[in-house]
Amino acid sequence: MAKKTVAEVESGGHEVDNMKWVYDSSVDHKGRIPSRPSTGSWKASFFIIAIEFSERLSYFGIATSLVIYLTKVMHEDLKTAAKNVNYWTGVTTLMPLIGGFLADAYLGRYFTVFVSCIVYLLGLVLLSMSWYLPGLKACDAAICTKPRKVHEVVFFLAIYLISVGTGGYKPSLESFGADQFDDEHGRERRQKMSFFNWWNCGLCSGLILGVTLVVYVQDHVNWGAADVILTGVMALSLVIFLVGRPFYRYRAPTGSPFTPMLQVLVAAISKRNLPYPSDPSQFYQVPKSQSTNARLLCQTQKLKFLDKAAILENNDGSSSAENQSPWKLATVTKVEEMKLIINMIPIWIFTLPFGLCVAQTSTFFIKQGTTLNRDIVLNNNNTFQLPAASIYTLSAIGMIIAVTIYDRILVPFFRKLTGNERGITILQRIGFGMMFSVSTMIIAALVEHRRLQVVHTNPAKGSLSMSVFWLAPQFLVIGFGDGFTLVGLQEYFYDQVPDSMRSLGIALYLSVIGAANFLSSWVITIVDNVTEKSGKSWFGKDLNSSRLDKFYWLLAAITTVNLFVYVFFARRYTYKNVQKVAVADSCEGKSDHNAAHGTKV
Incomplete structure (x- = not known):
C-alpha cells in the first residue's frame, strides 16, 4: 500500500490507521504521512541521542577546562577568568533563544541542526588553528608570560562561533528528538517521558569522556591535540545525523509564534x-x-x-x-x-538560583581542584595525576544515577501511588532537585573552610595534603540535583509551551542556565565591591587569599529562600489542558495526558 500524503488524508477524509500511520502534523523525509513502524520512536531518537553524545563531548571538553586555559595560557587572574567563563557560558546558553525561534518559525528543526553543526565545526577548526599556526599561536616560547593579542582575538572568536553553533544545535536537536514520539499514541507518549531521561544519560556519557579523555590530552599532550580530536568528533556527528534522515519525522515551521x-x-x-x-x-x-x-x-x-x-x-x-x-x-x-x-515567567525566574549554583561547578569548583592533591597511586608506587577538570565527571555520574533511579524505580512506584502517568508532576520533580542545590552549597562551604584551615596551618605545602576527592560530595550532590531539576526543566519547557514553540521551549530551559551564568558574574562583582569596602574582598588574586566558603554560604541562603518562593508559585500553576478537535464537544473534566490527574504540584 502506497504511503498517503498529508493532502490526501486531509482532503479525502480517509480514516487513519493509528497503528500504521502517524497523524500528528509530522511528515517523513519525502513529505508523506509517516509510517509508524519505520519512522520515529526509539529507532530515530537513538541517532539523535548519539549526536548529542558527540556534541556534549566537544562542548564539555572545552567548557570544563576553559577557566584553567584562561589562567594558565592567557594569564588572567581568577576573578577575570571566572567572569569570562560565565560570560561565554551565558552567551552559549542564551543563543538558543535565537536559534529556537528561527527553527520554529522559519528554518525547521532538521535544517537548523545541520547549519548549526557547520558553524560549530568552523569554530573548532579555528580553535585548532589558533594553537598550531605560527602566526596565531599564543607565543613562540615554551612558557608564555603574556599571549599575543592575535591569539586572544582568534581564540575568543573561535569559542563564540561555538556559542553560535550551540545556539541553533541545542534547542533544535532536543526538540527534534522529542518530536519523534506521537503524543496521541499511548505507548509513544510514555516513551517520550523516558526520552528526556535517556537523552540526559547520553549527554552525561559525552560529558564524562569530555572531562576525562579530552582533558587528559589537554594536560599531557597539548590543547591543540584535544581541539583536533573534538573537530573530528563533531564531523562524525554530522555524518551520523545525515545517516538517520530516512528514519526521522519532520514538522514544518509555522511562522513567528x-x-x-x-x-x-x-x-x-x-x-x-x-x-x-x-x-x-x-x-x-x-x-x-x-x-x-x-x-x-x-x-x-x-x-x-x-x-x-x-x-x-x-x-x-x-x-x-x-x-x-x-x-x-x-x-x-x-x-x-x-x-x-x-504562567511560565515565575517558574523561569525562580529556577535561576539553581542555575546560579550550577555555574560554580565549571568555575570555582574546578579551580579548587587545581589546588588539591590529584595524585592517584597505581601499582609499584607509580602515580597518575588526575586532571583538575576530570573531577567534573562525578557530577555526570550523579546525574546518571539520579535519572536511572527516577526512571526505573521512582516513576513506576509513584504511578501506582498517585495514579499520575508521570509518577509525580514536572514541577514537583524540579523542586525536589532544587533541594539538592542547597545541600551542594552547604557541603562546598564546609569543604572550602576546611581547605583554608589546612592552608593556614601549613602555608608552605598549602592544601596539597588534602585529596581532590574532598570535592566529590559537592559534585555528586549537584549531579543528583541536575538529574531532577535540569531534566525536569527540559521536559517542562518542551511540554508546556504551545506546540508551535517547542524548539523555543528548549531554548527557554537553556536560557535559565545562561541567565544564571550572567547572574553569577554580577553577584561576584557586587559581592567583590561590597566586601572590599568592608575590609577585604572575598575574591582575591588566588583561592588562598579568597573566602569562597563565605560566598558559598551566601548562595546556600539565596537558594533556600528561593525554594520557598518557588513552591508558592508552583502549587498555583495550571498545566496545559489539551484535547483533539475531533472530541472537542466540551473541555469540562478533560485533562492533558502529559499532566494527568491534577493541575497542582
Missing part, C-alpha cells in the same frame, strides 16, 4: 469593556467542521482578561467569525497559549 500572542493582546484590549460571558459557547474555538491536526486547548479560569479576545459578539455568527481578522477575534486555543507563556 509571537504574532498570534500579540494578536490576542490587541484583541483583548479592544474588547476590554465587554462583560465576561457566563455561557462557554460565547467564546470562539476552532469549529468542529474545520479539519485540522492541531491540538486544541481547553479554557482555564486564570488571566480572564485575556479571555475577552475570544468573545463572540452579537453579530458574530460561526461563518462570520471565521472571516474576522485575528487582531479582533482570537480562538480559545490562542488565548490559552498566551496564558501558558505568562
Whole structure:
C-alpha cells in the first residue's frame, strides 16, 4: 500500500490507521504521512541521542577546562577568568533563544541542526588553528608570560562561533528528538517521558569522556591535540545525523509564534469593556467542521482578561467569525497559549538560583581542584595525576544515577501511588532537585573552610595534603540535583509551551542556565565591591587569599529562600489542558495526558 500524503488524508477524509500511520502534523523525509513502524520512536531518537553524545563531548571538553586555559595560557587572574567563563557560558546558553525561534518559525528543526553543526565545526577548526599556526599561536616560547593579542582575538572568536553553533544545535536537536514520539499514541507518549531521561544519560556519557579523555590530552599532550580530536568528533556527528534522515519525522515551521500572542493582546484590549460571558459557547474555538491536526486547548479560569479576545459578539455568527481578522477575534486555543507563556515567567525566574549554583561547578569548583592533591597511586608506587577538570565527571555520574533511579524505580512506584502517568508532576520533580542545590552549597562551604584551615596551618605545602576527592560530595550532590531539576526543566519547557514553540521551549530551559551564568558574574562583582569596602574582598588574586566558603554560604541562603518562593508559585500553576478537535464537544473534566490527574504540584 502506497504511503498517503498529508493532502490526501486531509482532503479525502480517509480514516487513519493509528497503528500504521502517524497523524500528528509530522511528515517523513519525502513529505508523506509517516509510517509508524519505520519512522520515529526509539529507532530515530537513538541517532539523535548519539549526536548529542558527540556534541556534549566537544562542548564539555572545552567548557570544563576553559577557566584553567584562561589562567594558565592567557594569564588572567581568577576573578577575570571566572567572569569570562560565565560570560561565554551565558552567551552559549542564551543563543538558543535565537536559534529556537528561527527553527520554529522559519528554518525547521532538521535544517537548523545541520547549519548549526557547520558553524560549530568552523569554530573548532579555528580553535585548532589558533594553537598550531605560527602566526596565531599564543607565543613562540615554551612558557608564555603574556599571549599575543592575535591569539586572544582568534581564540575568543573561535569559542563564540561555538556559542553560535550551540545556539541553533541545542534547542533544535532536543526538540527534534522529542518530536519523534506521537503524543496521541499511548505507548509513544510514555516513551517520550523516558526520552528526556535517556537523552540526559547520553549527554552525561559525552560529558564524562569530555572531562576525562579530552582533558587528559589537554594536560599531557597539548590543547591543540584535544581541539583536533573534538573537530573530528563533531564531523562524525554530522555524518551520523545525515545517516538517520530516512528514519526521522519532520514538522514544518509555522511562522513567528509571537504574532498570534500579540494578536490576542490587541484583541483583548479592544474588547476590554465587554462583560465576561457566563455561557462557554460565547467564546470562539476552532469549529468542529474545520479539519485540522492541531491540538486544541481547553479554557482555564486564570488571566480572564485575556479571555475577552475570544468573545463572540452579537453579530458574530460561526461563518462570520471565521472571516474576522485575528487582531479582533482570537480562538480559545490562542488565548490559552498566551496564558501558558505568562504562567511560565515565575517558574523561569525562580529556577535561576539553581542555575546560579550550577555555574560554580565549571568555575570555582574546578579551580579548587587545581589546588588539591590529584595524585592517584597505581601499582609499584607509580602515580597518575588526575586532571583538575576530570573531577567534573562525578557530577555526570550523579546525574546518571539520579535519572536511572527516577526512571526505573521512582516513576513506576509513584504511578501506582498517585495514579499520575508521570509518577509525580514536572514541577514537583524540579523542586525536589532544587533541594539538592542547597545541600551542594552547604557541603562546598564546609569543604572550602576546611581547605583554608589546612592552608593556614601549613602555608608552605598549602592544601596539597588534602585529596581532590574532598570535592566529590559537592559534585555528586549537584549531579543528583541536575538529574531532577535540569531534566525536569527540559521536559517542562518542551511540554508546556504551545506546540508551535517547542524548539523555543528548549531554548527557554537553556536560557535559565545562561541567565544564571550572567547572574553569577554580577553577584561576584557586587559581592567583590561590597566586601572590599568592608575590609577585604572575598575574591582575591588566588583561592588562598579568597573566602569562597563565605560566598558559598551566601548562595546556600539565596537558594533556600528561593525554594520557598518557588513552591508558592508552583502549587498555583495550571498545566496545559489539551484535547483533539475531533472530541472537542466540551473541555469540562478533560485533562492533558502529559499532566494527568491534577493541575497542582
